């Protein structure tokens with residue numbers, strides 16, 4: 087190899103900024119860094135195309151359950167006026183097509199390295215740069231490292247004896263084959279009944295010869311009530327987009343609901359019933375996030391919603407014995423785990439070819455070459471679908487082997503749970519940002535909007551450093567401590583930490599139990615982020631390092 091070639095390699099592999107991921111977060115971050123700040127930036131993406139979550143989760147029935155007009159980028163009015171959604175809640179192929187359209191419109195693909203995984207990221211305290219290695223054997227460096235890997239991108243594979251011995255087809259919803267899976271005439275088993283399984287079960291039930299659902303905890307699912315989105319309705323929304331986006335930011339979870347009442351307890355039983363029916367008939371998250379302000383704060387208020395949903399489940403399932411298994415136990419609170427939205431989920435259990443196994447009464451003993459053996463029976467299967475969730479927030483970050491100052495691994499710094507300031511940065515890891523990272527509103531806020539807010543905060547921060555001839559930003563340990571305490575206090579004022587959910591890592595053996603989502607609401611969170619900036623990046627140390635090369 088000539089020296090010339092080496093120099094050329096170096097030029098292309100030394101970046102101002104590297105973004106990991108090319109989903110909603112990675113695409114917008116890359117656009118801001120490259121097109122707004124004019125930085126030499128690249129994105130590294132494990133998938134063969136853009137889309138992130140919407141690239142990987144191709145299982146039948148996958149769709150968003152926040153209306154697409156809300157669950158979409160707001161940063162470009164041209165884009166939001168231009169794109170047409172065909173349904174109120176878009177399917178995975180349509181959301182993927184939208185993200186592909188965005189990538190093309192902003193000419194992003196040329197700066198994304200696809201089918202490439204970051205396998206190492208080391209902060210070098212001498213040159214103040216991140217040194218990255220990728221699974222194609224390449225090395226690159228960057229002054230800023232920005233993770234856009236998403237909160238739900240590493241599958242949680244259950245630890246069941248004999249799992250590898252199964253001789254049929256094993257499928258995971260989060261890595262569903264792109265070409266689809268032919269389940270016609272097959273005996274299919276599915277493990278899990280979370281939001282994903284609730285979407286996939288009714289569709290598989292129609293295709294498979296027989297479907298056996300292995301349920302550990304029944305969800306409180308409410309109807310999605312998806313429908314086509316007409317041109318006229320869409321244009322009417324587009325005309326009010328500015329206001330709608332503002333309303334989204336003023337709403338607790340980033341989705342505007344216009345009829346939230348203050349207290350389920352303050353209403354009479356008749357008023358409450360009527361309001362619950364209205365929300366139920368509106369569909370989606372209306373009951374969960376749009377009915378009463380105290381639903382997730384007050385046990386008595388929550389019980390009223392829980393009783394309402396239990397009754398609705400019983401009404402939909404013909405066989406009372408099956409219904410009894412599908413109704414969540416009295417001790418479970420409604421909505422403290424994410425509420426799945428369903429389309430034909432409960433109806434599926436009225437079919438002759440669907441069997442429900444209650445794993446609490448009849449636990450799985452092992453997976454055998456021929457199927458799944460529970461305590462009381464052996465279920466012969468051709469296909470097992472794992473809809474068993476994700477190692478949320480930390481899984482994908484840890485897979486990158488990120489090491490900060492003094493070679494400290496991120497997983498060691500976070501051994502007692504994720505430590506961040508605002509979910510954006512972590513002490514000892516200079517110039518490393520996490521878009522919708524742990525301890526930010528992230529998954530309990532409208533994701534595209536929370537992503538935009540984070541990406542803009544990060545881009546503005548990098549611009550500020552440049553304007554002030556500074557090279558590094560790093561959060562302080564005390565700021566982390568303060569933020570962790572605040573996030574915990576807010577979470578503890580709600581009913582959510584009492585649930586065994588992935589919000590606090592309860593689905594992963596050995597994972598520290600820390601509530602990883604900021605529940606103060608998007609509006610307050612945004613104000614806190616802005617206030618930090620107004621106070622000259624309070625809680626952060628900004629430095630000029632003579633050794634960092636000039637940009």
Ligand code: NA7
Nearest residue numbers: 244277278279280281282283302303424473474475476588
């Ligand atoms: P979830 O919500 O974590 O659901 C996973 C499901 O898998 C849930 O029903 C689990 O039961 C079940 N599970 C997990 N491990 C096992 C084992 N070992 N045996 C039996 N059942 C098991 O993941 P989803 O993918 O559905 O949803 C995650 C998010 O993705 C969703 O909220 C959206 O934001 C998109 P458990 O409840 O733990 O008893």
